[in-house]
Amino acid sequence: MVSSVTNFGRNGLYDWVIQRLSAVILAVYTLFLVGFVIATPDMTYAQWHGLFSQTWMKVFSIASLISICAHAWVGMWTISTDYLTKSAVLRFAFQLVCAVFLFTYLVWGIDILWGV
Amino acid sequence: MNSNRPKNLDLTTIELPLPAKASILHRISGFALFFAVAFMLYALGTSLESEQSFAELKDVLNSGLAKFITWGILSALGYHVVAGVKHLLMDMGIGETKETGRVGAMITLIAGVVVIVLAGVWVW
Numbered sequence: 001m002v003s004s005v006t007n008f009g010r011n012g013l014y015d016w017v018i019q020r021l022s023a024v025i026l027a028v029y030t031l032f033l034v035g036f037v038i039a040t041p042d043m044t045y046a047q048w049h050g051l052f053s054q055t056w057m058k059v060f061s062i063a064s065l066i067s068i069c070a071h072a073w074v075g076m077w078t079i080s081t082d083y084l085t086k087s088a089v090l091r092f093a094f095q096l097v098c099a100v101f102l103f104t105y106l107v108w109g110i111d112i113l114w115g116v
Numbered sequence: 117m118n119s120n121r122p123k124n125l126d127l128t129t130i131e132l133p134l135p136a137k138a139s140i141l142h143r144i145s146g147f148a149l150f151f152a153v154a155f156m157l158y159a160l161g162t163s164l165e166s167e168q169s170f171a172e173l174k175d176v177l178n179s180g181l182a183k184f185i186t187w188g189i190l191s192a193l194g195y196h197v198v199a200g201v202k203h204l205l206m207d208m209g210i211g212e213t214k215e216t217g218r219v220g221a222m223i224t225l226i227a228g229v230v231v232i233v234l235a236g237v238w239v240w
Contacts, residue, residue, distance in 0.1 A: 020207065023200050030197060038238075045163075045170040052164055068153060075146045098150070105153050112161040 004081075006095055008073045019074045022067035029064040052116045065109040069102045138221040141228070142199035145192040152189045187239045194231030199224050 009015045040047055051057055076098040084091035124130065132140070162173040176182055202224045206212055211220035 020204065023204070027197050027200065030193060045167040048163060048170065072146075072150050072153070075143075076150060079143065079147065101150070101154075105157060108157050108161075112157065112164060116164050 006077060006092075008070060008077065015074045015077075018070050022071035025063055025067040026071060029060060029067075032060075049116065052113065058113055058116070061113050062110065065106060065113070068109075069106050072102055073098065133218070134225070135217045135221040138199060138202070138224045141195060141225075142203075145196040145199070148192045149189070149196060152192060155185060155189060183239050187236050190235035190239065191232040194235055195228040198227045198231060 004011075007015055009018050036051065037043065052061070077095065080091050080094045080098075084094055159173060159177075162169045164170075177186060202211070202220050206217075206220070211217055
């Protein structure tokens with residue numbers, strides 16, 4: 001089995017499972033949020049804030065945030081290893097930029113959700 | 117393996133079959149969503165900060181440019197989810213043959229257009 005240090009999981013099989021699991025969480029979260037917004041016409045701040053102050057919603061949101069980071073890492077890693085094959089330096093640089101973005105998203109998102 | 121066999125991987129000279137088009141759009145939408153997360157987190161943070169910032173965000177989202185960006189993000193997200201569902205179905209062995217793969221790609225592209233149009237109707 002081929003493994004690489006920049007894989008998110010230890011190998012492609014882990015990445016495959018992580019990609020599917022995070023995809024399902026993100027799809028459910030997306031449908032839930034779109035459904036909530038559609039079901040709440042002329043939404044007020046109190047309704048929106050009330051939703052995100054629920055503990056279960058914080059769990060759901062942070063699970064989705066972590067899923068975004070894992071899912072996007074596997075996706076961007078795949079793109080980098082498909083197209084940036086000529087130069088390892090360029091590929092690692094691209095992956096580093098992705099990692100910085102995702103780590104920022106993670107901390108930023110937790111900061112937003114924590115403060116509610 | 118014979119390394120001298122002829123190959124052509126120049127994408128500009130290849131007519132992509134339908135499943136390939138559905139696939140590359142899945143990748144492009146995913147790439148776009150990577151950056152869209154920044155916009156979504158900005159909107160989430162502003163919407164939750166205070167009653168005033170919530171109202172301000174509503175005003176901002178009413179501008180033409182913001183509506184276009186929102187529609188773009190919803191379109192990328194909508195298509196990515198639809199194509200992702202196709203992926204999960206194919207993982208289960210559904211639609212893996214040449215013929216059914218074409219049908220699946222067709223359904224994905226049509227459903228994607230429907231979602232994108234619906235997102236546009238919703239935003240405007």
